[in-house]
Amino acid sequence: DSVTVTHLGGNVDRYSAACCLAESVCVCSGGSDFFFIAGWISVVPTVGVIGSAVTMTVQGIAFDIAASYLCTFHGISDEGSDWVARSFVQDSSTIVCNSTNIRARRGLYQLHLNASESNYSTH
Structure with missing residues (x-):
């Protein structure tokens, strides 16, 4: 199933390489030092469903198909x-955060999208 994601903008901290401006869309700046995307989002999951996913389309950053990313949602x-x-x-x-083993709860979250150093190219 899916999660409705609305980006509220603002409050992007100093480590961020992007600001999410619209629903499911982040316009990114930065390059090889890109570490994560941070922005306030409102998550409205299908109630009680395990395996909801957050899909984010990111402009300006090319994700490594072979890389693994970790999405952390801070309530x-x-x-x-x-x-x-x-x-x-x-x-x-496009990156998909797949919550296969948890029930995403409705609420306001800060999303950190981390690229692990072991498989994220810095050049």
Whole structure:
């Protein structure tokens, strides 16, 4: 199943290489020092469904098809709670955070999308 993701913008910290401006779309800047995308998002999952996924289309950053990324959602509302999801790269500009073993809870989250250093090229 899927999760409806709405990016609220703002509050992007100093490590961020991107600011998410619209639903499911981030316009990115930065290059080889890209570490993660951070932005406030509102997650509205299908109630009680395990295996919801967050799909993000990112402009300006090419994801490595062979790389593994870790999506961390930090709950910042009463309902939200932290959860982590492994992800896969759908194509060079689309990444899917797949919460296969958890029930994503409705709430406001900060999303960190981390590229592991072991398989993220820095050149």
